[in-house]
Amino acid sequence: MKVFTKGVFRENPVFAIVLGLCPALAVTSMVWNAIGMGFGVIFVLVCSNLFISLLRNYIPDEVHIPAYIVVIASFVTVVELLMKAYLPSLAASLGIFIPLIVVNCVILGRAEAFASKNGPLDSVLDGLGMGLGFTLALIAISLVREVLGAGQITLFEQGETLVRIKLGALNDNPIRVFAFPAGALIVMGYFKSLFDNIMKRSK
Amino acid sequence: MKDKLVITSSPQFHNGDSTLTVMWSVSIALLPAVIWGVIMFGLSALWIMVVSVLSALLAEYLLNRVYNKSTLWDGSAFLTGLLIGLNMPPDMPGLAWIYVPLGASFFAILIVKGAFGGLGNNWMNPALGGRVFVFFSWTNHMTVWEKPLVDGVTGATPLGGVKSGLLGYSGSASNPLDLLNDVTNSNLTYLDLFIGKIGGSIGEISALLLILGAIFLIIKKIIRWEIYVPYLVVFILLVWCFDGNRFGTGLFTGDILFHLFTGGLILGVFFMATDMVTSPITAKGMLIYGAGCGFLTFLFRVYGANPEGVSLAIIVMNIIVPLINRYTKPQLFGHAKLEAANE
């Protein structure tokens, strides 16, 4: 259980380790994008952790990095292709950040640090925890950003199906800067500060 | 005889200037422009400035409470609020006249200044940070221009008029003023621009009154020539050289007067670029910074998508100030020789 929860909070990849920032900031102007991105990452993390922990004894040490990368890249491609085929508008708004999951240091880091040393069950749990932590962080950032920057919360969007809560006056004149990179970074700054303080208290 | 004398470290006396006097002097220097804004645009302008100043003070008060300080009346928050007010369009629809200046002041004081530790620690000009924030957030409100009340001539700001005018223009005007008059059906003169009978932000329109305020600050040795002179010189030179191209009159035909008296240049040059907190600390650094501001103002104003260039130019230069400070340290006394000797 600890394997699972530490990724969610204490070792949260975005807030504690400050990695995987680009997607955390780039795709968080809409909650739905954050959810989509988060699930992509969870999928890749879980699958690659599982495979790597299964294969860990067969992969020679000298080429373990390229081998891991290939495994990860394959799952990333799978995500990309599936998303393009079945969730095209999400794929369009996530843009190159889907293929970039492959360079998200969290994933390779977990493969190296955890999956290559632990059994499949633990590795899957670890991947799930880390991925969930990542997703929750993204959702938190995107909630603030979409509410302030667009005055709405978009929970799902595909074709004609749209689950979106509009927030009255804010929706008419949202504080648009929060939808831009500038706002993302500022929101992230305050989140990080908040997170640090909570961690300090809980110690 | 008192029982105890005051013990301090040397020096034991002081020239008498203080943060307080500096900040309030700037506010006083801005007073003519404030009054002119109200005369030209009426009470709506006054209310906008009241909102921005009050909310700046409120934000400062909140920070004071959180960090246990007492800087509410040191003049800096007031001045920031005032400058924000002066940088607002004179009329905004609906409730925008409340939430736009309020948003700008809050962003300026709480984030641009407060997050860094308050007065003196911020690297970006708070008032301009706040203004740019609302400009990008509520562009629709920030680009609506009302007519001046007295001798009203044009709705658009001169620069905005010229910029959008140029897009679809097919007339024969060969300088910005003619173009403006042509597009907006008015007959402005350079004197109108200078005195401030034009559209624009509340406090930017009257070059004359702003220059008077600036002279007051120059006399009081509050603003430094190392900033405003290179700013003006570089800007004027570039305008003179290249602005004519836009009107098809070739090099060295730019309309200097038009550019000098429009678009908040004077306000920016003398009151905002000179903010000591966000400008370099050495004279050499200030020269570089001033020149950079001039260059960027020209670039943004003449080639950028937004009609305004001054505020963006200054905050972009603010980013570079720490770097400038790092590379323009003065030569330490007695070290030049030492280094030479060591080599």
Added chain:
Amino acid sequence: MGVFAEIIGILVTYVLVSNVILTQFLGLCPFIGVSKNSESAIGMGFAVTFVMTLATMFTWMLYNWLLVPAGLEFLKVISFILVIASLVQFVEMFVKKNSPALYRALGIYLPLITTNCAVMGIALLVVEVEKMSLFNSVLAGFSAGIGFLVAILLMSAIREQLEIEFVPKGLKGAPIAFISAGLMAMAFMAFDKALLMNLVG
């Protein structure tokens, strides 16, 4: 408008208008992680520039000369990352062997670059989205690297200054760095595309 204008255009685009960090959200991890002091920031900046230039070149060739003719565009992620990872490793070994001084200055930043999404991001961008020519791609890679260098250099100067300012305790360190970066990004919105268009056509 000749080649010259095009070159300037690409440079300005990737350094200012579409700065990798401040407008594209690429390469933020090292940007926050390695900007605490200027020396390492400069080292990182040059290392990124170097790798990015090479990486865009190799991936462009791979994509346009191998993947596209064979109809294998879907393999771009896996092949790009292989190329980039190997490239970084190779460069690292090469520099270490041949120029220990350069290695000390730049090489130590190389391992960080494999997981820097700016490298991969720009490589994908130029071949897939922008569909540039080889020369332009390499130039774009180089310019994006310079954009990274500029951003991280400015950031490091700001952070070094903040180090001795009286930033509130809770915001010291990474949080204030993010906020500063946010303000930088806001100011960089001044460099809009229209500016570029009007300048170089």
Added chain:
Amino acid sequence: MGSIILGIFIAIISIGLLGAILGAVLSLASEKLKVEEDLRVKELEQILPQYNCGACGFSGCSGYANAVINEGEAINKCTPGGPELLESISKLLGVEAGNLEKMVAQVHCRGGEKSSVDQYKYSGISDCNAKYQLYSGDKLCKFGCLGDGSCIKVCPVNAISYDEENLVWVDKEKCVGCEKCVDICPTNVMKMIPYSADYIVACSSQEKGKVVKSKCSVGCIACSICVKKFPEAGFVVDKNLSSVDYTIKSDRAPVSEACPVKCIIHPYKETKDN
């Protein structure tokens, strides 16, 4: 269907080849370009988390490993690794904490606003070292705590805070014994004591009892009651000042009671949180 299989086939061939070629090149290169490395660096690198995040202030995990081994960098810079990592590094490098008793810092002065007499009206920086430049501080007693908290500023773990009399006080649970506060304190009133110390003599004045009395109501007047009445309790009076010999274990509560100026006190108590 055929074309699909053909496509997959081409994919396998080309990526497989790419992988093989790159693998071969890299392995060849790694042999040709091999540089001897300190094995310990490699080992340390292995146990670091490999996030290469730069949180340690170095260029990635290997940079940090290198700095630890070759430049003697502190081993606690990797925040992502957490305490477990710290433990394994210290195991690897054999840097043991040792079994000496933990020492903590404490202020040996209780002359707060109410108890001590001022010499002059100070106006200047609120910092002990700065104040010390002017006649060694504004208190009449030159041995006491100036109360401006230079120590608070340097303490890396925020172990020092003000108590209700606006004198500083160390929380011995938080203190990690780095002695930074001892180094910064201009009056040397901050001293190290064992973690287990139950009582301290909260005064540092080496002046004669009478003089002390005129300057501060809680200063040690060297009356020697603690020594004479309780010879077993381990108190020593030297240079007009009593102190405790902590190697002697004894019940010191009665001594504290007996001290006429009440400067023998517990080294732990509540502080204002601020």
Added chain:
Amino acid sequence: MNKTINMAIKLLVICSAAAFVLGVVNSLTAPEIKKLEEEAKVKVLGELLVKGKADPAKEIFVENNEYVSSYFEIVDNGTVIGDILYLKAKGYGGMMTLMASYDSNGDLIGSVLMNNSETPGFGKKAEKPDYMNKFKGRGSDSNPLPLFKYQVEEEIDTVTGATITFMGVSSALKKGSDFVKGGLK
């Protein structure tokens, strides 16, 4: 050397396996993606055509025109009733591409904003059909295409804060109309 070969072979195996998996996934998703692209094209043509048919394959490229890059004909029952133009326009976020269809008089039948990097909430509004509807049916000398914002009714709702996009779109559409009226030259 043995080691090298060993490593190369292992990587080869891993890569091949990965490529195999991806090949399979790709073969499953590729038709789906293709279908989506087709649908998008049909939708665009639907907005551009009221009647008649167009064959994009017969695209004619135009040299040295600041606004029109290429065009192809709309054919109804064998007669050419108009043209579809690819237009270039200057927007806030750089160059934009438009597709616009005109009848032979130069009246606008329909238009769609294609590639652009305008700001969501501002210029991006021009992607919406009701934005373009403001231009529909205009173009002849008696009913000219609007060039300035005030020439469009209810301008406040749709185009506020995006003058640059508007000017870009409107001038491109106008130049397109002129191009058609001028006999495609």
Added chain:
Amino acid sequence: MKLKSFPKGGIHPPHRKNSSYSPDDLNASLPSIATIPLSQHIGAPSKCIVKVGDTVNEEDLIGEASGFVSSNIHTSIPGEVIEIKDLFLPNGRVCPAVVIETKGEFSRIGKSLEIYPWDDIEKEKLIEIIKDSGIVGLGGATFPTHVKLTLPEGFELENLIINAAECEPYLSSDHVLMLEFSREITTGLKILKKILEPKNIYVGMEVNKKDAGDLLTKTFKEENLDASVVLLKNKYPQGAEKNLIKAIIGKEIPSGKLPLSVGVINVNVSTVYAIYEAVCLKRPLVERFVTVGGGAVKNPGVYRVRVGTSVRSLIEECGGFTEEPEKVIFGGPMMGFTVFDLDVPVTKGTSGILALTKKEVNSARTTNCLKCGRCVDGCPMGLVPSKLFKLIDHNLCDEAVENGLNDCVECGSCAYNCPAHLFLVQQFRAGKSIVRRSKGAK
């Protein structure tokens, strides 16, 4: 004529000098009780050679130099030692002081001056006399003069620079001295010339003392001394050794080096006069010129005061206070020290005693630094005081040293102009002390 000055930094505080005086009234009255500290110089404190109850004659030795860099101390009045007590000196140090109550005869008062010939005395012997007379630098640093005058073997001195800049506001002791004793100063210079054999002699002074400069030039000519008066701009700190030398001969003393490294010895003009007295009158240093001034003093003026006289009696002599002073300062307002006790005695280094009113002090609440750069403009040493301040505040003293902390001469130009009223100089002193301490620990 273009006035010389140092090129960089410097400030222009108001002069507030008052150099009117009447020659007859120059001597302050003799103290009935003199408190004479045993450390009035840089270097090792002197060793006390009297005890309570001893009777001493005027100008008797009471403290003996306890090393090479140390100085003799003489009593300024005849009488009985009634107490030896610890005393806080204005510079914050504690040292023992001998308290003497007047008794017996003053040896010189009312007697005609006897001028002893010195032409035949050798160099070494002259330095010996200076040492025995307890002469220390009177420009403020109180560095034992005999040490300064002892040149390294075979060293040929280029320039002797006499510091008569007196750039501190309020102070005019050196000015009055020069107006009154130009002939004696000239003789003192001749003695120095014999000891040091410099190629050139310059007397540097701010142009506000032009009258004294003209008088000196005239006297030099009459006395056939080859020395030139250099008039300098009124700019603080023109009198700081490094800046003075830069202004006059254009050379910069390398950081951490002595003036000797650019071939200069720099002596204050009062010190020159003290040398004259020691050699020609056989009189040790027991008296000096002190400016009493400041808005709170009724009759400000310049007086010749015996070492050991208390501030209280000196101020009473000037008519007392007109209003309560905010601060009482030893020295000038830029570099001087405040005191909390009016019983502190005048020492060899006391060039002025100022009682400033609240209005003159102009203090205000400190705020954060505004980065206005006025401190940078004012600093004659090319430092960035605002940065140093923050570095020290963040305990980065080593970095502060890299940024030139130890080059700061504590002139106060930075703090004088600082709109944030930051205590810059105090911070630098604290920083230096921390650095010194940590160096000592290592």
